[in-house]
Amino acid sequence: MARLAAGLPSRSRLTGRALEERAAALEQEWNARFREYQVPPDYLEVWWDCPRCRDTGWLGPDEKCSCLRQEEIDAAYHLSGLAPEMLQQTFEAFRVDLYPEEARPFMEQVLRECKEFALRVARGLPVDNLVFRGGVGLGKTFLSSAIANTVLQAGRTVIYVTLADLLDLIRRYKFDTDDEDALAMLREADLLILDDLGGEKVSEFSLQELFALVNHRIVHRLPMVVSTNLSWSALEEVYTARIASRLMGSARLVKLDGEDIRLVLKRARG
Numbered sequence: 001m002a003r004l005a006a007g008l009p010s011r012s013r014l015t016g017r018a019l020e021e022r023a024a025a026l027e028q029e030w031n032a033r034f035r036e037y038q039v040p041p042d043y044l045e046v047w048w049d050c051p052r053c054r055d056t057g058w059l060g061p062d063e064k065c066s067c068l069r070q071e072e073i074d075a076a077y078h079l080s081g082l083a084p085e086m087l088q089q090t091f092e093a094f095r096v097d098l099y100p101e102e103a104r105p106f107m108e109q110v111l112r113e114c115k116e117f118a119l120r121v122a123r124g125l126p127v128d129n130l131v132f133r134g135g136v137g138l139g140k141t142f143l144s145s146a147i148a149n150t151v152l153q154a155g156r157t158v159i160y161v162t163l164a165d166l167l168d169l170i171r172r173y174k175f176d177t178d179d180e181d182a183l184a185m186l187r188e189a190d191l192l193i194l195d196d197l198g199g200e201k202v203s204e205f206s207l208q209e210l211f212a213l214v215n216h217r218i219v220h221r222l223p224m225v226v227s228t229n230l231s232w233s234a235l236e237e238v239y240t241a242r243i244a245s246r247l248m249g250s251a252r253l254v255k256l257d258g259e260d261i262r263l264v265l266k267r268a269r270g
């Protein structure tokens with residue numbers, strides 16, 4: 001009411017006191033009408049989804065509200081390409097005890113390094129790329145998921161893509177420029193996880209696009225996690241020496257050996 005009074009023309013003959021009385025009378029009238037029509041008395045008050053920031057998303061010029069951060073996280077999760085079961089694959093859920101006893105100290109160390117990597121990416125600090133090498137079922141995808149979940153929780157963008165999906169995307173992009181956005185996301189995401197670099201033949205065009213992507217990310221110091229079951233020489237053979245050395249150069253190589261963890265898991269369940 002004070003603001004309303006201030007907004008009145010200065011030549012108004014209503015004095016301050018008369019205004020107050022008029023306002024009080026109006027309020028009584030409103031309340032009577034509300035009762036009459038059974039309207040809740042707070043009907044005219046504004047309801048915010050988030051009262052903290054009044055739905056602006058910001059608490060200050062540089063301070064995001066938790067609702068905006070959550071929205072960003074949800075959006076990032078949605079775009080991440082993580083399958084539903086991968087959301088459960090966190091560092092906390094990683095079971096070192098499922099590995100053979102002699103492999104556990106090594107796996108503990110791998111786990112520590114992966115956490116360190118994830119936390120650095122989550123904080124936007126520079127890191128060396130991470131390359132997992134090993135057979136099927138040794139935890140490469142689990143560790144990649146755990147890294148992804150940590151980075152996503154920090155509100156950063158992660159794209160998880162298998163090489164097969166990536167090549168499919170590149171093929172479609174060749175014929176349909178609508179997929180340019182998807183490729184841009186692969187280039188710009190805070191973290192790119194490239195899973196399952198296998199031995200299948202890759203076309204010349206796809207190799208060029210793959211090199212452009214990898215090179216762009218390395219030049220811009222945008223981290224990647226790559227997993228493959230191929231040896232160095234096989235990697236060079238399938239993906240060319242140029243891509244292999246770009247991917248592996250200055251990357252931290254984690255070699256996972258041993259029994260298929262899924263077999264161990266099955267046996268543990270009986």
Ligand SMILES: [Zn+2]
Nearest residue numbers: 050053065067
């Ligand atoms: Zn808010």
